[in-house]
Amino acid sequence: MSIRAIIVDDEPIARHSIARLLREEADIAVLAEFGDGASALEAIRRLKPDLVFLDIQMPELSGIDVAASLGEEDLPATVFVTAYEQYAVRAFEANAVDYLVKPFSRERFDAMLRRARRRLAGEGGQASAQVWQALAELRREQGYARRLPVPLDGSVILLDVARIDWIEASRNRVRLHVGKETYELRETMASLEQRLNPRYFARVHRSAIVNIERIRAIHPWFKGYHMVVLTTGQELRMSRYQHETFRGLARFQERTP
The missing domain is CATH 2.40.50.1020 (LytTr DNA-binding domain)
Incomplete structure (x- = not known):
């Protein structure tokens, strides 16, 4: 099975790092890379990838906004990427989807890919209600002053x-x-x-x-x-x-x- 992937991250170094690791995997094809949420949202709807690496914190349209715009039915298997541990722990401890905390190790990346492959093979199911609730909470928190x-x-x-x-x-x-x-x-x-x-x-x-x-x-x-x-x-x-x-x-x- 060939896995078609899209990478979305406003940090070029992080984006290229994920792309480099994915290109070492024979069964994964990187369709495109994006540095902003708006372009990524349009491409996800058009290309319908199997797997998306989605940065949570991006200016203007964040990864959380992209996920919310796609909705539960149209969101592909998604790995949320964040520089802040607390976002990942609070949002995804239900283990319905995976996440990467930057900077991540090769071991953590490989573990994530194993879970992604299981999910795409139909073993992991869809994102749970707890994950969608956590994403909605994080979306609200984006509006508060930091x-x-x-x-x-x-x-x-x-x-x-x-x-x-x-x-x-x-x-x-x-x-x-x-x-x-x-x-x-x-x-x-x-x-x-x-x-x-x-x-x-x-x-x-x-x-x-x-x-x-x-x-x-x-x-x-x-x-x-x-x-x-x-x-x-x-x-x-x-x-x-x-x-x-x-x-x-x-x-x-x-x-x-």
């Missing part, structure tokens, strides 16, 4: 949101607390909250949003209030009206060793 443009000394820096410990409201501005540093951003608390991934950030008070991974403890206070203690030692009062937030943070604390 970096914020912050003015600093007449310039603008791009601040990784993962570095933020907590965020403080200050009228029509917010203060971003990052370790011993504080940055100001002209934005309302409500609008910034919408841009942050609720998996990692929680509003504990009308004037405070915390990075969940910076929480060290949650202590009961009085009259239904709780105190959130961060790893920096900062203490923040949690509003007694944030019941859902409290339950979510309590579950987080139970999972934290």
Whole structure:
């Protein structure tokens, strides 16, 4: 059986690396390589390959968008490629499809090909509902901010949101607390909250949003209030009206060793 493959990755080195390894396989023919999702989507629909190597993170139309556009019926056997381990683990631990985390070893690549061949021989079945659910979740997360443009000394820096410990409201501005540093951003608390991934950030008070991974403890206070203690030692009062937030943070604390 000859396997017809397409490679989609916006990084030329990664794309060519996969192509080189595939060309060493006698039963695999590389139909085309693409550096963007839009071109790849059109080619997949037109060429109908047996196997697609699809980069998850690409500008404009990502691999997740390509998969969603094709749908469950028309998506070929797909190996999702990512530079971020957490994407692969969360999305594909159901083992319905395979993935490669860049950079990958030859051993990992060979193991992936064995699974792909089994899948194409009809032994692996279709992508499971869990995988499609995970892809939909990752697609939603693409819309959340990963970096914020912050003015600093007449310039603008791009601040990784993962570095933020907590965020403080200050009228029509917010203060971003990052370790011993504080940055100001002209934005309302409500609008910034919408841009942050609720998996990692929680509003504990009308004037405070915390990075969940910076929480060290949650202590009961009085009259239904709780105190959130961060790893920096900062203490923040949690509003007694944030019941859902409290339950979510309590579950987080139970999972934290």
